[in-house]
Amino acid sequence: LFCFLWTSEETLEGVEFCSILNDAIRNDLSECMIPVATICRGINSLCVKRDMAIEKWPKYNKLYRGSCLPPDVLTNFFQPGVTYRCPMYLASSVSRTVAERFTLRSQVQKLQKVLWVIHLDPELKCWHVNHVERTNCPGEEEFLFVPYSVFTVIEIVAGNPLEIHLEAAFDNKDHREDLPLCTWH
Numbered sequence: 373l374f375c376f377l378w379t380s381e382e383t384l385e386g387v388e389f390c391s392i393l394n395d396a397i398r399n400d401l402s403e404c405m406i407p408v409a410t411i412c413r414g415i416n417s418l419c420v421k422r423d424m425a426i427e428k429w430p431k432y433n434k435l436y437r438g439s440c441l442p443p444d445v446l447t448n449f450f451q452p453g454v455t456y457r458c459p460m461y462l463a464s465s466v467s468r469t470v471a472e473r474f475t476l477r478s479q480v481q482k483l484q485k486v487l488w489v490i491h492l493d494p495e496l497k498c499w500h501v502n503h504v505e506r507t508n509c510p511g512e513e514e515f516l517f518v519p520y521s522v523f524t525v526i527e528i529v530a531g532n533p534l535e536i537h538l539e540a541a542f543d544n545k546d547h548r549e550d551l552p553l554c555t556w557h
Contacts, residue, residue, distance in 0.1 A: 394460040397519050398555045412519065415461065428503040435464035435490040435501075435515050435540075437557065438474030438533070440483035445556045446528075450536055455524040456552045457544075462517040464490055464501075470512050475533045485533035488557065491526065496542040522547045 384392065393411060396404040449456075465471050468487070475485040492498050500521050504514040522541035529535035541547055 390461065390463065398460045415516070415518075428505075429497065430466045430492065430515070433492040433494045435466060435492065436468045436471035437462065437464040437488035437490065438471035438476075439486050439488070439557055440475060440477070441486050441556050443484050445554075446484055446486075446534070449552075449554055449556075450525055450528060452525050452527055454552070455522065455547065456554050457520045457522055457547075458517065458557060459553045459555060460519050460557070462521060462557055464488070464515045464517065466513040466515065472533070487533040487535050489535055489537045490523070491537065491539045493540075493542050498540050499543050501540065518544075520544060522551065 393408065395401075396408045397412070401408075471487055475487060492501075501515050501517045504512075504516050517540070522544050523538040524541070526537040526539050529537070
């Protein structure tokens with residue numbers, strides 16, 4: 373049920389459920405937290421694989437995400453060496469092509485197209501991301517990171533789209549809870 377909710381293409385006033393849920397998490401909307409926490413608990417139980425065998429893993433230990441960002445966020449936050457937490461679910465794909473399609477969604481808003489390349493530890497893996505098995509969007513090959521996952525900026529490669537390479541932490545618990553937050557992805 374939780375995966376079908378997350379991947380639903382149905383909209384409410386043009387906004388998908390995944391965006392509504394992430395907005396409630398990002399903005400810490402107290403009036404929504406009880407139902408949001410219930411939904412998050414269900415989704416997290418499918419994403420976090422602590423001490424369990426990971427059934428499906430990206431062949432080259434890389435995931436991709438496509439989005440668009442305001443230019444000031446790029447220059448003021450995303451710099452090599454910055455480690456931060458992402459206070460929302462972060463969807464990604466094993467397919468670069470799928471991610472590139474998502475860079476085209478916000479063309480009207482004059483935002484910078486960004487292709488995120490998320491590097492995963494080939495031996496330790498990552499305990500807070502998992503493949504979304506049951507989905508309403510077949511072919512996306514989605515991997516979902518839980519809210520407050522930790523990432524470190526490795527490099528930024530100029531181009532259109534701009535590429536931002538991130539290293540996903542193996543275990544979020546190994547990092548300070550008060551790391552900077554970045555809601556733009």
